[in-house]
Amino acid sequence: MQRRKIHMLVLASGFLAGGMMFGSSNAEAGATAEMLANTCAGCHGTNGQSGGPAMPTISGMPAEYMNSIMAAFKSGERPSTIMGRIAKGYDAKETALIAKFFAKQAWKSAESAPQSKNRTLINPKLASTGGKLVKKAKCGKCHEDDGMTQDEDTPRMAGQWVDYLLFKMQDLKNEHLAIPQPKKMAKRINKLSAFELEAIAHFYASKK
């Protein structure tokens, strides 16, 4: 308790010194949701609408889902190349602000992103094959309305980047990564071939 008091005193005096040098500072208030979320936009696009085909669009993502994913990145439960390193930089309060910010943004399909110059275009023939496979694999049991539905534990897939969807499904199948996923889903994904996953990616990407 005492330690905490001292810490607060140090912070307060630091704030005063800063305030004297630079005019009125707001540091004790913490960064706003917008300030925090804007740091994500370099990779996930303005307001979370990604311009890069391997980066997911996160605009409109339910806050509960983002909070749980960020916590999983942070703990390492969900493996990642870079998100683990970044997620550790935000405390739970900051992550919640970020999640709230993106939840408020309108979803826009990946294809409508500002001119991305290097991406896989949706192939209607593959998409229609994918539609049949999705039915057979019963993906729609959780990913309802052709992947349109999203809630606290299901991400939206309809209108996402083809490339991102494919890479993530490949990751889910990759036993070295051991990404946490429902048992039934792991079973179904494992049965699908590389070609079938590609077709499914095209199917979900084609839904708006």
Add this chain to the structure above:
Amino acid sequence: MSKLTRRSFVKLAGGAAAVGLAAGGAPAIANSHKHHVIVIGGGYGGAIAAKYIRMADSSIMVTLIEQNQYYYSCPLSNWVVAGFRNLNVQKWGYDGLKGHGVNVVHEKATKIDPVSKTVTIASGKTFKYNRLVVSPGISFRGIEGYDESATHMMPHAWKAGPQTTQLAKQLKAMKNGDPFIMVAPPNPFRCPPGPYERASLVAHYLKKHKPKSKVLILDPKDKFSKFGLFTGGWKKLYGYGTDNSMIEWVPGGEGGKVTRVDAKSMKVYTDLDEFSSSCINVIPAQKANMIAESAGLTDDSGWCPVNLETFESKLHAGVYVIGDASAANGLPKSGYAANSEGKVCAAAVVASLRGKPVPTPSYVNTCYSMISPDYGISVAAVYKFDPAKPEKVHSVSGGLSPSDAPDFIRKQEAMYNESWYQSIMSDTFG
């Protein structure tokens, strides 16, 4: 009137056009906009600042002064040098920013007067501002013998565009067996891992097309960014450390510092040695762009000291400096850092025009480098500002790709690099 020569007519017409600009610009500030913010430089920092100020408050008039019609991104331009990417993929225009209501003036800013709060452009027109954001990038410090004409013989390719193409051409034309010589810059400089990514990708090209050649890096430094990851990748892919290595790195401590170049004979000199080749890439020491220096925004270091909470200059009130030109202690001189600085600065500018307290900043850097087209590595960090230690921003998390990552992770990071680029460009110019 009849005595009007063609030339004087053109002059008059030009004058009229300038007046037209003034009529369309300056009075509009007074009439329909409360405040006018000028941004100089339309790259990773300036374009973002302009866009995010408009996104935060569309009542603010924003004018972006950028001499070029198109911007060529430095990040990923090393791929162009190594011959597996077209320069057109690096090219971006300003229509997206215009869509956000930014006035774009394609002229060179020639003078900043922080006292009268005006910016003058090449045609002589002067703009008045309430706040000025300067994101001008870098200028080079001299190396003996490296003058304007030498930049064509020994391209730096450290500003993307024709220089990139020039170096790519020379690499392609180089004789199998000649070394690709790179003169690396001293700290601090734009894009710390950039020279070593370039060396990697050139080695990848040589391995395929000119197997008798190698990359020779002459470096004044004894260490560099992502050192372990680069040298680890070089060992794996290019035989680094063996007699047949495709990359040889001569650090400062072993005489790597180049003191003089001679473009006519295509030679570079260190204290003890001379090296020659038909393909030499000279990346000189750097400082903030001349426009910042002539505006009195730089200190003895050659860079622009700024308040890291806002990016306002410590030397001139109302002027903010972002991107590579700023002395943003704790942040690297990278594209992503410039993007982050642009957003922190935009929020600070808007708050200051509204008379609100300084917003608490948050910054991120995410930076990928390629060791081959299938081998990507990264560094990332989240930074905070501590008012008790205002001289430096400090990272609260981050780090490098693991040194022992399997091949499929390296491949994924290579893929993410391309997407990083597409996304940050859509954030900047979309």
